[in-house]
Amino acid sequence: MDWLSGFANPIERDVPLGDLTWYRIGGRARYLSRPDNESELERLVRRASEQGVDLKILGRGANVLVRDNGFNGVVVRLDTPAFQRTEVNGERVRVGAGVDLMRLAKRLSHDGLSGLECMAGIPGTIGGAVRMNAGGQFGCIGDVVERCRLLDANGVIETWSKDRLAFGYRISAIGDRVVLSADLRLRRSDRAETRRRFEEIFAAKTASQPISERSAGCVFKNPPGASAGALIDAAGLKGSRCGGAVVSQRHANFICADPSAKASDVERLAGMIAKRVRAEYGTELELEIDIW
Numbered sequence: 001m002d003w004l005s006g007f008a009n010p011i012e013r014d015v016p017l018g019d020l021t022w023y024r025i026g027g028r029a030r031y032l033s034r035p036d037n038e039s040e041l042e043r044l045v046r047r048a049s050e051q052g053v054d055l056k057i058l059g060r061g062a063n064v065l066v067r068d069n070g071f072n073g074v075v076v077r078l079d080t081p082a083f084q085r086t087e088v089n090g091e092r093v094r095v096g097a098g099v100d101l102m103r104l105a106k107r108l109s110h111d112g113l114s115g116l117e118c119m120a121g122i123p124g125t126i127g128g129a130v131r132m133n134a135g136g137q138f139g140c141i142g143d144v145v146e147r148c149r150l151l152d153a154n155g156v157i158e159t160w161s162k163d164r165l166a167f168g169y170r171i172s173a174i175g176d177r178v179v180l181s182a183d184l185r186l187r188r189s190d191r192a193e194t195r196r197r198f199e200e201i202f203a204a205k206t207a208s209q210p211i212s213e214r215s216a217g218c219v220f221k222n223p224p225g226a227s228a229g230a231l232i233d234a235a236g237l238k239g240s241r242c243g244g245a246v247v248s249q250r251h252a253n254f255i256c257a258d259p260s261a262k263a264s265d266v267e268r269l270a271g272m273i274a275k276r277v278r279a280e281y282g283t284e285l286e287l288e289i290d291i292w
Ligand SMILES: Cc1cc2nc3c(=O)[nH]c(=O)nc-3n(C[C@H](O)[C@H](O)[C@H](O)COP(=O)(O)OP(=O)(O)OC[C@H]3O[C@@H](n4cnc5c(N)ncnc54)[C@H](O)[C@@H]3O)c2cc1C
Pocket: 022, 056, 057, 058, 059, 060, 061, 062, 063, 064, 078, 097, 098, 121, 122, 123, 124, 125, 126, 127, 128, 129, 130, 131, 132, 133, 134, 135, 136, 176, 177, 178, 179, 180, 209, 210, 211, 212, 215, 216, 217, 218, 290
């Protein structure tokens, strides 16, 4: 019996990943799994680990660039109902890893629960956002996470509290573990006010970022005490191009993709930007996007 058999949701082979990401570019996954529940996911993670097969979770692919030759392992999507649950209990919210971040932020802020308004304009799932502590000038998701349930490569589930999750600037201690769910602590607030705040942040984001274009958000992290976008802009790189990839005119830290773009165009352009910023300012830029 092959190690991939026996799952309720059959594992697909040779699946194009491009359309599953915001960039809509990149190659295929050798396998794609959409587990029906946590025990199926746990079994898959254990089997992949035993077989030495690489495994990655894909949320909305809003922070991922899949290379043109694809991913030679199992890609897992947590888009089945078991991972899409949201339970609101007063000011506490337990939310599944596959829940859409922006939709949840909008719903809760429109219901007068405050704390996730800062996620307006940030595409993704709860799992992807918690893993990298998504956020920006208006706040980060880690600010409202109390604890997370995580699954490790041996199939062990643990609950980690905020201290152990060690949220920092676009980072946490989660590493290669799978986020199953997160417990959020929000504040009951004036409904009109939280709603206004969400819409205000959304408007600020759409004015300053190319939200409707194909990208994976900011390509580079901000270096300590500086803005990666400002350095790229000052280096005169807005509008620079490699094949179908172009540095956004709206926000210099975004590389947008034309329909003709290849993942290699984006990667080459990112390399060119890093080289120019190093040469002009002596600053080393670190990638924020995850390249598979
Ligand atoms: C237009 C645009 C604007 C953006 N603006 C911002 C912004 O303002 N601030 C910001 O922080 N980000 C921003 N981003 C980036 C992106 O929205 C965030 O990184 C978001 O958290 C990605 O979530 P995702 O579910 O799509 O993760 P994916 O892109 O699918 O995955 C990202 C990483 O997280 C891992 N991952 C995903 N789900 C899980 C899980 N359940 N358990 C463990 N690991 C997991 C993946 O394996 C991968 O390593 C922007 C992106 C775009 C396209």
